[in-house]
Amino acid sequence: MTPFTCGLKGRNLVFTVLFCISAFGLTTYLGFNGQFQHRRMHFIFREHKPMHHQFGLENPGENGQKLTLNLEKPPSDLETYRFPAGLSEGMKKSIEKSVRWMTGLKEPPKFLPEYKNPCWYEDFDPLIGKGKIYRDNWYGMFHPYAKKNSGAFKSWEFNLYSWWSQNKKRLRCIPYFYLAGIAKCGTTDLFQRIRSHPDVADGLLKMSQWWGRLAYNTAAGNGSGVPFIDFVDLFDYPARVIEKYTCTTCPKLHHQIVGDYSTNTLFDNDYWIRLLGNNPQLHEPNITTAHYIRYFQPGAKILAIFREPTERLYSDYLFFYKGVKSPERFHSLAKQAVELFDNCTKIFSVRSCAYNRTLHSQEALRIVRLRVGLYHVYVNDYLRVFPRDQLLFLRLEDYHNNMNESLNRVYNFLGLRDLNAREEYKVLRKGAVNSRSKNNTKIGDALERTKILLRNFYAKHNDLLAEALGDDGFKWHANEIKQPADNGPEKIAS
Numbered sequence: 328m329t330p331f332t333c334g335l336k337g338r339n340l341v342f343t344v345l346f347c348i349s350a351f352g353l354t355t356y357l358g359f360n361g362q363f364q365h366r367r368m369h370f371i372f373r374e375h376k377p378m379h380h381q382f383g384l385e386n387p388g389e390n391g392q393k394l395t396l397n398l399e400k401p402p403s404d405l406e407t408y409r410f411p412a413g414l415s416e417g418m419k420k421s422i423e424k425s426v427r428w429m430t431g432l433k434e435p436p437k438f439l440p441e442y443k444n445p446c447w448y449e450d451f452d453p454l455i456g457k458g459k460i461y462r463d464n465w466y467g468m469f470h471p472y473a474k475k476n477s478g479a480f481k482s483w484e485f486n487l488y489s490w491w492s493q494n495k496k497r498l499r500c501i502p503y504f505y506l507a508g509i510a511k512c513g514t515t516d517l518f519q520r521i522r523s524h525p526d527v528a529d530g531l532l533k534m535s536q537w538w539g540r541l542a543y544n545t546a547a548g549n550g551s552g553v554p555f556i557d558f559v560d561l562f563d564y565p566a567r568v569i570e571k572y573t574c575t576t577c578p579k580l581h582h583q584i585v586g587d588y589s590t591n592t593l594f595d596n597d598y599w600i601r602l603l604g605n606n607p608q609l610h611e612p613n614i615t616t617a618h619y620i621r622y623f624q625p626g627a628k629i630l631a632i633f634r635e636p637t638e639r640l641y642s643d644y645l646f647f648y649k650g651v652k653s654p655e656r657f658h659s660l661a662k663q664a665v666e667l668f669d670n671c672t673k674i675f676s677v678r679s680c681a682y683n684r685t686l687h688s689q690e691a692l693r694i695v696r697l698r699v700g701l702y703h704v705y706v707n708d709y710l711r712v713f714p715r716d717q718l719l720f721l722r723l724e725d726y727h728n729n730m731n732e733s734l735n736r737v738y739n740f741l742g743l744r745d746l747n748a749r750e751e752y753k754v755l756r757k758g759a760v761n762s763r764s765k766n767n768t769k770i771g772d773a774l775e776r777t778k779i780l781l782r783n784f785y786a787k788h789n790d791l792l793a794e795a796l797g798d799d800g801f802k803w804h805a806n807e808i809k810q811p812a813d814n815g816p817e818k819i820a821s
Contacts, residue, residue: 421604
């Protein structure tokens with residue numbers, strides 16, 4: 328009988344329902360015949376899914392023989408592997424406990440060494456029955472695209488159930504890379520061209536928003552997060568694709584990868600106050616989303632694309648704001664937003680003000696999302712956590728002017744093979760994705776005085792970004808500021 332765990336301690340029980348109340352909310356665990364499933368605040372018990380393989384345990388197979396998977400062994404210095412240098416023991420414990428709370432796992436999965444993408448196997452019980460695997464998945468029930476997602480889940484289950492039942496195991500995968508930002512910087516266009524590479528599998532959604540937001544809080548704002556297994560479900564079909572196709576001449580036999588394209592992952596840390604290791608009295612987080620991703624999957628690749636922040640901000644306003652829009656209205660709001668932020672920085676650091684959720688809930692800063700363009704704050708947070716070769720930062724202006732070169736940088740960064748001439752033509756011939764709508768085009772450009780106001784505000788922040796990345800291009804000199812095609816809407820504000 329497998330130990331049933333609630334938090335750090337547990338008991339061997341045939342059937343157990345425990346409600347564990349933590350500092351962050353109510354966590355529900357259901358165990359049956361030694362197998363258990365983690366849910367949080369949904370009060371909907373899904374079919375149990377064993378986690379032997381996630382924990383790297385030997386699992387009894389048929390006739391009592393032991394089934395041992397060839398799982399990747401972490402480096403001997405596990406702390407160097409999962410944590411950036413210089414963290415205190417207390418911060419390490421806080422990260423570990425927070426990730427355990429977020430995922431419901433005692434420890435991160437041990438990824439299969441023959442797979443380039445981070446994947447692991449779970450046992451699959453055919454007795455679960457069709458129609459129940461994704462029945463209670465949050466993305467199929469409550470997501471803005473729930474109806475579409477639910478239909479896709481039904482199709483996936485129809486196609487995958489027999490394979491899982493036949494093999495009595497199910498490959499689970501999480502993203503190899505994260506296109507972590509930024510909204511209104513051409514992310515949708517870049518997303519479409521990355522996934523056009525033959526070795527990139529396609530997940531259910533462009534944006535899961537799990538690491539940056541939904542792991543901590545749903546749209547309901549009730550303090551409960553979306554279960555980790557619901558996030559992992561989003562990659563079930565690409566997991567089968569990754570499992571099916573092999574390459575005997577590649578460094579990894581299973582060479583395909585899948586990504587997540589949530590444009591809030593880089594900057595969204597609104598719930599940092601709730602998480603262990605962060606002290607609200609310090610007014611800014613010691614631990615951010617970057618720490619959790621590195622702890623859970625130390626080899627993750629993070630990339631982001633940036634646009635001149637004044638042009639990005641106006642595009643963001645036109646796309647996300649649903650009220651009456653005009654250049655004059657934008658100017659009034661931008662002026663208020665700059666004043667509010669500058670007043671904050673007279674007392675607190677720029678980073679504190681960037682991560683001040685209360686400040687940015689005020690109308691002007693909520694509509695004119697000034698903080699999103701403070702790229703250096705978020706870039707430096709990731710530079711402090713990840714090795715430099717696991718991070719790639721692009722400019723939309725370069726991407727627009729020389730798409731082929733920018734895409735080759737991305738493909739090389741992700742370790743993808745070069746495209747042949749036909750494949751390259753197919754990727755490059757795609758038209759710009761999601762250009763500015765006709766209605767928003769009619770509104771016109773931002774006022775010149777607004778541009779001057781915002782460029783003056785962002786100038787010092789751009790200088791800090793250029794310094795952090797060692798590239799003066801991120802200062803956005805005046806002769807290149809005129810925006811390229813306005814690409815990349817995000818359906819969920821991020």
